[in-house]
Amino acid sequence: MQATVMYGAHDVRVETVPDARLVEPTDALVRVTRACICGSDLWPYNSMTPSETGNRMGHEFIGLVEAVGAAVRTVKQGDLVVAPFAWSDGTCEFCQQGLQTSCLHGGWWGGTELDGGQGEAVRVPQADGTLVTLPVGPDHALMPSLLTLSDVMGTGHHAARAAKVGPGKVVAVVGDGAVGLCGVIAARRLGAERIIFLGRHADRIALGRAFGATDVVSERGDAAIDRVRELTGGLGAHSVLECVGHGEAMRTAVSIARAGGAVGRVGVPQETTIPNGQPTFFANITIAGGPAPVRAYIDQLLPDVLEGRIQPGRVFDRVTNIDGVPDGYRAMNEREAIKVMIEF
Numbered sequence: 459m460q461a462t463v464m465y466g467a468h469d470v471r472v473e474t475v476p477d478a479r480l481v482e483p484t485d486a487l488v489r490v491t492r493a494c495i496c497g498s499d500l501w502p503y504n505s506m507t508p509s510e511t512g513n514r515m516g517h518e519f520i521g522l523v524e525a526v527g528a529a530v531r532t533v534k535q536g537d538l539v540v541a542p543f544a545w546s547d548g549t550c551e552f553c554q555q556g557l558q559t560s561c562l563h564g565g566w567w568g569g570t571e572l573d574g575g576q577g578e579a580v581r582v583p584q585a586d587g588t589l590v591t592l593p594v595g596p597d598h599a600l601m602p603s604l605l606t607l608s609d610v611m612g613t614g615h616h617a618a619r620a621a622k623v624g625p626g627k628v629v630a631v632v633g634d635g636a637v638g639l640c641g642v643i644a645a646r647r648l649g650a651e652r653i654i655f656l657g658r659h660a661d662r663i664a665l666g667r668a669f670g671a672t673d674v675v676s677e678r679g680d681a682a683i684d685r686v687r688e689l690t691g692g693l694g695a696h697s698v699l700e701c702v703g704h705g706e707a708m709r710t711a712v713s714i715a716r717a718g719g720a721v722g723r724v725g726v727p728q729e730t731t732i733p734n735g736q737p738t739f740f741a742n743i744t745i746a747g748g749p750a751p752v753r754a755y756i757d758q759l760l761p762d763v764l765e766g767r768i769q770p771g772r773v774f775d776r777v778t779n780i781d782g783v784p785d786g787y788r789a790m791n792e793r794e795a796i797k798v799m800i801e802f
C-alpha cells in the first residue's frame with residue numbers, strides 16, 4: 459500500500475510500504491477514506507534529524523473498517539469510523555476518567571512501529587476503545603467537519619476547557635492555525651461573551667470572525683499584549699487559549715491573562731520552561747492543558763457537527779490525493795494553506 463514517510467526535515471515521501479494487517483485480536487483494519495496534515499506535523503517537518511528508516515506520518519483519519527480481530531465488539535466490517543489522534547483501550551483508570559491520551563495501554567499513530575493516518579490503510583490497536591462509528595456514508599458532505607473530530611476541533615475544545623471558558627467570559631485565542639480557529643468555535647459554543655483572536659493572515663481572520671471572534675489583534679509580541687490589555691480595560695482576558703506551542707506564543711498567552719484567569723495550552727511546547735513564572739504566580743493564573751483527550755470529546759461534539767451547529771471543516775482550504783501530500787506539507791509550512799485534507 460502507499461503511505462507517507464518522513465525521512466528528515468523537509469523530506470516527506472509517499473512510498474510503498476507493507477500492507478496494514480490485523481496483528482492482535484483487539485485490532486481493526488481500517489481502509490482510510492479521508493485524512494489530513496496537522497500543524498504538529500510541521501514541527502518534525504522543520505526539525506527532524508535525518509533517519510534511514512523514516513517515520514510513518516498522520517494521526518487524523520476517517521475510514522471504512524475492512525476487518526476486525528476476534529475480540530473486537532463495538533465496530534464491524536463496513537462501519538465508517540473516525541479515529542482520535544491517540545489510540546486507547548477505553549477501560550483503564552485514565553480512560554474511565556475521560557483522559558484517553560494517558561491510557562495505560564494506548565499510544566500514538568505512526569513512527570517506526572505503527573501505521574499512520576496519511577496512508578491507504580491503518581492497523582488500529584484497541585479498536586473498541588479507539589474508534590467511533592459515524593452514522594453517515596463515506597462521501598457525506600459533512601466529511602471535512604467530521605474529520606476535525608480526530609484532532610483539531612477536539613483540541614480547540616480542550617484548550618477552551620482548560621482555560622475555563624464559560625458564559626460571560628472574555629476569551630483570547632493565541633494562534634491562527636486550524637486549532638486556534640477551532641478554539642474560537644469552542645469558545646463561542648461554551649458561551650464566551652467576547653472572543654479576541656490574535657491573527658495576522660486575512661483569510662484566517664475572516665474565518666475567525668465567521669466562527670465567532672468579536673475582536674482581532676494583528677500586532678505581535680509586546681504590541682499584541684498591549685492591545686489585548688487595552689481591549690480589556692487593562693485587566694486581560696479571563697481565558698486564554700494557547701494554540702501554537704512556541705515560547706513567544708506562550709509568553710503572549712500568560713501576559714494577556716487577567717489575575718485569577720486561566721491559560722489552556724494545547725500547542726506542543728517547543729521549550730522546556732513556561733515564561734513569566736513570577737508574574738503568573740503573583741496573579742494566581744492557572745496554566746493547564748496538554749494533549750486533548752479527543753476520544754472523549756467526539757461523543758460531545760459529534761451531535762453539533764451532525765446537526766450543523768458548528769462547521770469546523772471550514773478550516774480545510776486545500777484538498778489533495780496521497781501523491782500531493784509532500785506538497786501539502788510545504789504549503790502548510792509556508793502558510794499558503796491553513797489545513798490540507800487528503801482524499802483517498
Ligand SMILES: [Zn+2]
Nearest residue numbers: 547550553561
Ligand atoms: Zn485506557
